[in-house]
Amino acid sequence: MVAFACAVVVFMLVRLVPGDPARGILGPHANEESLATLNAELHLDLPLWRQFVAYFGGVLQGDLGRSVVTPSQTVAGVIRASLPITLVLVGVSTIISLLAGVTLGIVAAGRRRSVDVASRGVVALLLSSPPFLIGLVLIFVFSITFALFPPGGWGTGWPDHLKYLVLPSIALSGVLTPLIARTVRQSALDVSREQFVEAAIARGVRPRKLIILHVLPNCMLPVVTLVGINFGFMIAGAVVIEAVFGLPGFGTQLVQAVSARDYTVIQGITLVSALLVISANLIADFVYLVVDPRTRKG
Amino acid sequence: MRLPTIWGRFRSSTAIVVGTAVLCAVVLLCIVVPWVASSSVNELGIPLQAPSLSHIFGTDELGRDVFVRTMAGGRIDLGLAVAGVSVSLVLGTLLGTLAGATKVRSLDAALMRLVDAFVAFPFIVLVLVLVVLIGPERSLGPLPPGIPAVFVALVLTDWAWYARLAHAQTLSLCERDYVVAARLMGFSGYRVIRHHLVPSVFRVNAAYGVGDAILFVIATASLAFLGAGVQPPVPEWGAIMFEGRAYLDSAWWITLMPGAVLAATGLALSLVADSLLAKSGSGQ
Numbered sequence: 001m002v003a004f005a006c007a008v009v010v011f012m013l014v015r016l017v018p019g020d021p022a023r024g025i026l027g028p029h030a031n032e033e034s035l036a037t038l039n040a041e042l043h044l045d046l047p048l049w050r051q052f053v054a055y056f057g058g059v060l061q062g063d064l065g066r067s068v069v070t071p072s073q074t075v076a077g078v079i080r081a082s083l084p085i086t087l088v089l090v091g092v093s094t095i096i097s098l099l100a101g102v103t104l105g106i107v108a109a110g111r112r113r114s115v116d117v118a119s120r121g122v123v124a125l126l127l128s129s130p131p132f133l134i135g136l137v138l139i140f141v142f143s144i145t146f147a148l149f150p151p152g153g154w155g156t157g158w159p160d161h162l163k164y165l166v167l168p169s170i171a172l173s174g175v176l177t178p179l180i181a182r183t184v185r186q187s188a189l190d191v192s193r194e195q196f197v198e199a200a201i202a203r204g205v206r207p208r209k210l211i212i213l214h215v216l217p218n219c220m221l222p223v224v225t226l227v228g229i230n231f232g233f234m235i236a237g238a239v240v241i242e243a244v245f246g247l248p249g250f251g252t253q254l255v256q257a258v259s260a261r262d263y264t265v266i267q268g269i270t271l272v273s274a275l276l277v278i279s280a281n282l283i284a285d286f287v288y289l290v291v292d293p294r295t296r297k298g
Numbered sequence: 299m300r301l302p303t304i305w306g307r308f309r310s311s312t313a314i315v316v317g318t319a320v321l322c323a324v325v326l327l328c329i330v331v332p333w334v335a336s337s338s339v340n341e342l343g344i345p346l347q348a349p350s351l352s353h354i355f356g357t358d359e360l361g362r363d364v365f366v367r368t369m370a371g372g373r374i375d376l377g378l379a380v381a382g383v384s385v386s387l388v389l390g391t392l393l394g395t396l397a398g399a400t401k402v403r404s405l406d407a408a409l410m411r412l413v414d415a416f417v418a419f420p421f422i423v424l425v426l427v428l429v430v431l432i433g434p435e436r437s438l439g440p441l442p443p444g445i446p447a448v449f450v451a452l453v454l455t456d457w458a459w460y461a462r463l464a465h466a467q468t469l470s471l472c473e474r475d476y477v478v479a480a481r482l483m484g485f486s487g488y489r490v491i492r493h494h495l496v497p498s499v500f501r502v503n504a505a506y507g508v509g510d511a512i513l514f515v516i517a518t519a520s521l522a523f524l525g526a527g528v529q530p531p532v533p534e535w536g537a538i539m540f541e542g543r544a545y546l547d548s549a550w551w552i553t554l555m556p557g558a559v560l561a562a563t564g565l566a567l568s569l570v571a572d573s574l575l576a577k578s579g580s581g582q
Contacts, residue, residue, distance in 0.1 A: 005415035128564025130516040132523050132536075133557045136543065140554065144547045151546075236420035240520045244543075254423065255524050258430045270427055274418045 006274040007059060010267055011052055059271065065264040067257075075268035078253055083272070085154075086242065086249035090234045092169040094227060097176035104177070105184025105219070106211060109192070120185075123178040131237040135171035135244040142167060152246040168245045175237045176230055183226055187219045194218075221292050228284020232277040317569030324563050328372035331365070346549045356551035358542060368556040371533040374445065376563070379514035382452045387500075387507045389453070390460025395495050397461065398468025399487065410465060416458035421513075422520055425451045429526045444528040448518055456510070460503050467499045509571030512564045519560060535560050 058065060067073040108119040126134070143151040149167050191197060192215060200214050239251030246252070250269060257265035343361035347353055355364035397409040416424070428451035438446040471477055472495075480490050519536030521527030528534040530541060535556050542552030 005411045006418050009412075009415045009419075124565055124568050125561065128512055128568050129557075129561045130520055130564075132520055133539070133560060136539065136546065136553055136557065140546055140550055144550075232418070232420045236422035239420070239422055239426070240523055243523045243525075254426065255526075258426060259525055261430070266427055266430075270419065270423055273420050273423050274415075277418050277420060 010271045067262055067265050075264050079272055082250040082253045086238050089238050093172035096173040097180055101177045101180025102184050104181035106188055108185040109188035123181045126174045126178040131171050131174055132240050132244045134174040135241055138167045138171050154248050168241050172237050172241045175233055180223055183222050184219045187222055188215055191215050191218045224287050225284055228281050231280035235273055311573045313569045314573040317566040320566035328369045331369035349551050355555040358552045359545055364552055364555055367533040367538055368559055371535045371538055374534045375515050375518050378518050379511040382514050383507045383511050386453050386456035387460055390457035391464045391500050391503045394461035394464025395468045395499050398465045399491050399495055413458045413461045424455045426524055426526055428454055442532040463503055464499045468495055471495055505574040508574055512567045
């Protein structure tokens with residue numbers, strides 16, 4: 001349902017562009033005949049509702065049309081080539097954020113106040129820095145000052161890609177890490193007031209075991225939801241991070257399509273990004289059911 | 299509320315004092331510096347000078363003073379954030395409250411599906427597409443090119459988040475005794491919304507709005523990296539950093555100094571926002 005609404009929004013947005021797309025593509029000196037042919041090819045000569053039916057029917061079959069600027073490419077092909085890079089980037093940074101965020105949150109919830117204040121400072125700083133700024137600082141420190149990682153670009157073949165992914169992933173994890181840290185801290189504090197934790201302390205369970213076995217599992221539930229909800233922000237961050245590091249992902253394709261006014265590609269990428277966000281939310285709900293034994297009984 | 303109580307509450311939180319102080323300092327600098335600066339925003343000088351007493355943020359590749367440009371950029375970024383958040387806040391709160399309170403099921407459903415559709419897009423992606431559709435080169439009155447498009451795109455995307463928040467709050471408020479009572483007493487829908495729902499929804503949304511201003515600044519600056527933001531040579535934080543990126547190895551100050559100002563502003567905003575949210579008792 002929401003996916004349908006998204007398709008409508010994308011479709012309407014692109015139709016609302018002032019001006020004639022065919023003339024925009026062919027240039028001001030195109031003759032009437034080639035304009036008419038292109039319009040027919042893009043189904044722009046049909047009434048609006050039939051255009052939508054044609055578009056939506058195509059979408060359901062996985063056909064997003066052809067690129068307007070380079071007609072030899074299908075939009076689905078462009079997305080298939082670039083999306084994996086973006087998903088790997090988002091996936092790796094989600095893992096980094098989980099590790100860093102959970103550690104920061106648990107440490108902050110600990111007994112020492114100075115550690116709490118320090119880690120909350122880090123969280124607030126990360127939260128207020130845009131990912132591209134973190135990316136630039138990383139480039140400055142790790143590729144210019146220390147020359148450890150390349151400042152951008154993309155390798156040839158798989159193991160080679162990894163070193164190009166390190167800095168972008170860390171930069172992008174700056175979006176999610178502070179959110180996770182904040183949530184984990186709060187729920188760790190809440191959980192540690194529960195009776196079962198007191199009982200475990202009374203039984204003489206060691207602090208490390210206490211945290212791993214009793215506190216952590218309970219903190220992970222809100223984190224699952226958080227990761228799902230923020231998937232959209234990760235994709236949005238990835239678009240910017242790809243521009244900073246020159247990764248040939250889906251965001252770079254979008255930016256290129258935007259500057260070339262390649263309407264079908266813009267339309268396709270925007271729609272797919274929304275579908276990704278919707279499915280991420282569904283997956284998060286599902287994982288929640290699996291992770292939390294309490295929701296299974298109901 | 300009497301003034302002493304406000305002040306008492308205000309002082310009770312160090313975070314809010316520090317945040318407000320930093321914010322005031324940045325705003326003041328943004329207003330004063332471009333106005334009294336000896337070198338104007340686009341005046342050329344010796345290029346790529348390191349920070350010194352005469353140019354405390356150094357100069358860029360054309361010899362322009364980075365400090366003056368950063369502060370002039372702050373006018374644009376912060377101005378856009380204040381204007382954009384206010385418009386989205388009012389628009390989103392009203393529409394969300396209306397959808398939550400209306401008896402017309404279809405209106406509620408239609409509005410909220412529209413909100414769902416807007417919220418489903420990754421924020422920057424939708425903003426970027428909208429900026430391009432509106433036309434990034436368009437200028438309006440005294441505003442430099444790019445700003446109207448960025449403003450409209452951000453507001454068109456952002457209102458939906460406030461509408462969603464307002465909708466959820468309204469649904470829970472409508473169960474409250476005082477709203478039920480107002481309805482039973484036969485008050486008109488307009489009166490219930492205007493006097494009983496909007497004030498309380500608005501307070502919570504406004505607290506979110508302060509935090510949202512960071513997102514606005516970040517989005518405005520990020521757009522420059524995607525080539526769709528405020529157009530050079532207009533100084534804007536993202537645009538300055540984007541131009542400076544090519545010189546990161548020889549002149550880090552062009553990029554990192556405005557970045558530090560941006561981060562400090564964001565930090566100050568989040569300190570204020572967190573304290574306000576804690577006080578407005580969000581989520582009741």
